[in-house]
Amino acid sequence: MSNVLNSVNQRTNLAGQNRFELLLFRLNGNQLFGINVFKVREVIQAPELSEMPGSHACVKGIAQLRGDSVIVVDLSQATTGVPIADMSKAFVIVTEYNRHVQGFLVSGVDRIVNLNWDQIKPPPQGAGRGHYLTAVTEIEKQLIQIIDVEKVFSEIIPMEEEVSDQVKAQSHKLDLSKIVVLVADDSAVARNQVKRALNSVNIHAELVKDGQEALDWLHKRAESAGTNLIHEVPLLISDIEMPRMDGYTLAAEIKADAKLKDIHIILHSSLSGVFNEAMVKKVGADQFIAKFHPDELLSAVNYWLEQSS
Incomplete structure (x- = not known):
């Protein structure tokens, strides 16, 4: 085998x-x-x-x-x-x-x-x-x-889910009152881990269960957005393995859409240590982060939100 x-x-x-x-x-x-x-x-x-x-x-x-x-x-x-x-x-x-x-x-x-x-x-x-x-x-x-x-x-094997005060302080520099971060993951446990990390610094998270649901959500949001969508939804955090549409395909679909292509994408997967970095870049994702380290994830979130502001 x-x-x-x-x-x-x-x-x-x-x-x-x-x-x-x-x-x-x-x-x-x-x-x-x-x-x-x-x-x-x-x-x-x-x-x-x-x-x-x-x-x-x-x-x-x-x-x-x-x-x-x-x-x-x-x-x-x-x-x-x-x-x-x-x-x-x-x-x-x-x-x-x-x-x-x-x-x-x-x-x-x-x-x-x-x-x-x-x-x-x-x-x-x-x-x-x-x-x-x-x-x-x-x-x-x-x-x-x-x-x-x-x-x-x-x-x-419970994991550490608390965000450190040092990383939380980084978020205080940003205006988070009008933005949404979209989180796509087929595991309810993983979705809620990310949501708790984002909520700890008052970032509103929308949760979806797979890549197709994420893409449908973004299309609907883009139709109602009065301005460039990146000002409302600057960041997607997506698992790679998901029913109906995987994270690689989701990232490629977003980058091929003129209304969505500016959204930053973090691929957040339990495939730690074994992933194709060339594939991450090929589909247009900005970063890969292995699950689950709350400080590392939130530091990346802070960075990409800064790039969008």
């Missing part, structure tokens, strides 16, 4: 075409789940794990991988409350999210499929707030559930 991950450039080029590869896996049972291959470093048979005293109940232990210590989380227990039943047949999906490398314990790995982002749909309405889905898709008439890994992380 590990050799399927040998070409970072190939996978980032897929993203630039609003396409991606989904690794399908199982937890206990026959239901298939998915994770973007771009976030996966390797897939291995579950190794022997060392106990981690005092850790969250879903942390099964620490694996030694090529000299590095990697926390392994039982993804079934974290999302359904039921631990993986048979460790002898289990696999670990080693991933990089939010500047950390970690492993997810799963009961089985199925295959990799190549999809368009427009095949990925938001979770069904009425699913409530307690679910762990960020999206769903259908493959060969079977529903595939894509897990909101950021939500899993926020419950198992």
Whole structure:
């Protein structure tokens, strides 16, 4: 399985075409789940794990991988409350999210499929707030559930979300009373992390769930704007991986539109350490920032707002 991950450039080029590869896996049972291959470093048979005293109940232990210590989380227990039943047949999906490398314990790995982002749909309405889905898709008439890994992380390994007073002070130089920052992310946890950071310095944030919704929102706002839209909406903060339209495609669409092209774009993704800088520049985005460091994000926001004033 590990050799399927040998070409970072190939996978980032897929993203630039609003396409991606989904690794399908199982937890206990026959239901298939998915994770973007771009976030996966390797897939291995579950190794022997060392106990981690005092850790969250879903942390099964620490694996030694090529000299590095990697926390392994039982993804079934974290999302359904039921631990993986048979460790002898289990696999670990080693991933990089939010500047950390970690492993997810799963009961089985199925295959990799190549999809368009427009095949990925938001979770069904009425699913409530307690679910762990960020999206769903259908493959060969079977529903595939894509897990909101950021939500899993926020419950198992809480992150620092407070903005420092020093960074807050930078915002005091700016007139923030008449502007809106648009935030696009398919993870509710990630959207609210960004919103709290912006709200801490009285920046109003509008939240949308995917690239298509962001583009529709901007088009509607541009129609009603009496002046150049950048004076009202100077900045977009967008995830890269989103249903219907990814962040790369969204950035390219914005820069190709005469009414929107002056908006500054920060791509804010959990794809830390593995992204295509050339692609970020190609689609016209101004900056890439790995999730989630509130001071770094807000410092970038301050900079681009200054450029717009």
